[in-house]
Amino acid sequence: MGDTKQKALKSFANCAALYAAYCKTELRAKRTQLHGNQVVAEPLDYTMDFCLKTKRALGNSLEYPMVLRLCAEGNPLSIPEYTRQRVGQVLLDYKLEEAYSALFSRAMQNKSKADAEDYKLSAQDPLVSAQLDALFNAPESVDYMGDGQQ
Helix, strand or coil: CHHHHHHHHHHHHHHHHHHHHHHCCCCCCCCCCEECCEECCCHHHHHHHHHHHHHHHHCCCCHHHHHHHHHHCCCHHHCCHHHHHHHHHHHHHCCHHHHCHHHHHHHHHHHHHHHHHHHHHHHHCHHHHHHHHHHHCCCCCCCCCCCCCC
């Protein structure tokens, strides 16, 4: 039971994070591309699919618009755990992460690039640069814990 619950919550967290990222961008319909017998997934497809699966889990309850709004704002932890678990289970059942794996991997690559750029920019800041220098050039005998041990 606990393992299933954790999988559902993790699926919801991953899917909600990608949904939030796409809600911050301008989505528009593009001409469909085929690779073999499969259609290339686009962010608009994913956001619509996320909304449909969420509606399937919650129906027409008041939770449905609340979940979409909180996810779009990037606050999925404000949603009650039971609701996150219910939606996550539906997302697992329909294998949303698997179906849109290309979008998930592209998002992870973009995040890694953005993190690297943030690091480069922060390292150019003289204050941050001095802090990094102090951290990496600190003598080994410094008492970091303040407990008299090194």
